[in-house]
Amino acid sequence: MSALPSALAVPATVRVAADPRSKFLLVLVANVMLMSAGSTRVLWLVLVVVVVLALLDLRVRVAVTLVAVNSLLWVLSELPRVWHHGAAVAVGLLVYWLLRFGLSIALGTWFVATTRVSELTAAMNAMRLPRFLTIPLAVLFRFLPVVIDEAHGVVEAMSLRGYTGSYLWRHPVDGLEKLVVPVLTACARTADELSAAALIRGLGVSARPTVVDRPRFRVADAVLVALVAGLVAYRFWGVWS
Template identity: 40%
Template sequence: MTDTVSRPGPAASEAIRAEPHGSVARWTLDPRTTLALLLGANVVIMAPGGMRFVPATLIVGVLLALSERAWRRAVELPVAATTLAAAAYLLPSAAAWPVFGLIAVMAGYALRLVAVGGIAAYLIQTVPPTRFTAALRAALLPSALTVPAAVMLRFVPTVVAEARAVRDAMRLRGLGGWATMLRHPVRSVEYFTVPLMASSLRAAEDLSAAALLRGLGSQARPTSMRPPRFGFRDVVAGLVVAALGIVTLRWRPAR
């Protein structure tokens, strides 16, 4: 079985990105390296005392965005992190109100998600599903982990694309906007949720058919036309991450 893609139905065609034939050799990391960075960042940041690793994770996310030439994300990550950090640490000192304390707690948790989201966005934008599945197989992971990960990588962009289509359709009919949601919240949720669920079910059927045609879940081990390989870029990324980790562990705030 090769990496030839069988094009799914129209509901999922916009979300499933075909693997670029000429741009695979650009400055992108091996999918296993990116996945290891994402899992490692989740472990250290979500652990107790993991807030100290947020700056290092943000730096990694910005560097990955710059390597991908995603200039907008490279600017949005530090701006969003600075805003959330100000809400988490400066807002409670402004006034001792319980509402400010609740907002600070939520902003602190959102700050961790934003830091990890920079690496996750790089993984989604640079790793097509075919390369991601090949990388998971090369890492000798069982099918119980490979198949759900491949399906989720394809299905999540499909749901996002369908949600945008439903939102645009609601706006064309004058049902969108914050004013309408505030006046008729239940009706707005109903108008948005029902079409999204129907289109997502159709997209899931298309993705299931495409997965069966590609042999996903078969007993035979498929081969890849471009097997994943570690390179110089992965070594550089590992050295940068190791240096940031050492600096974070050895840094002590001035008292």
């Protein structure tokens, strides 16, 4: 089976060693806050959280990229305040949503990159979730990084053959075809490999599997839960005040 992409592989040392349930709670609440009305009040707080988590746990290149992109979007979102022009308003409106989606993607990247499939499965079993939810989530959680890795490999192969840069601008449909077809073929092969691996690991058995590393509440979980409570309190304090 294809190896997990180096950019999204779980690091040997994860500084925020929290339960997947606590991390998922943070991602869920932050996304709800970002996409809700009046989210500007908590936007900079979520940005700070994303920067800290990325610098703590993600690979240096991934962390720097996420921090740089979201910081640039933050600066552009403030453009209408200093330049009172229609173009600035249009850019600010576009970046308004791009920044929120960018922060959501950054949090999702951190969640995927710091959570092993075995930890996620153990946490979902501890919550007594039905197997028709546990199995698809576990497979999807393992499948998405592999798809990203396959797409990265196809892009590198295209660049070696000269199908990058101006070629993509001059022939976008042909370039998209050269990217999508190999990726879909690789995804079909990867899906077969994942299905075989899941059967070997007994993912579809009716009995509840034995958990080696049981999920437990730690200091990092307390910090994340307190952070979630702080985001909610700060958001609604602004509504009530």
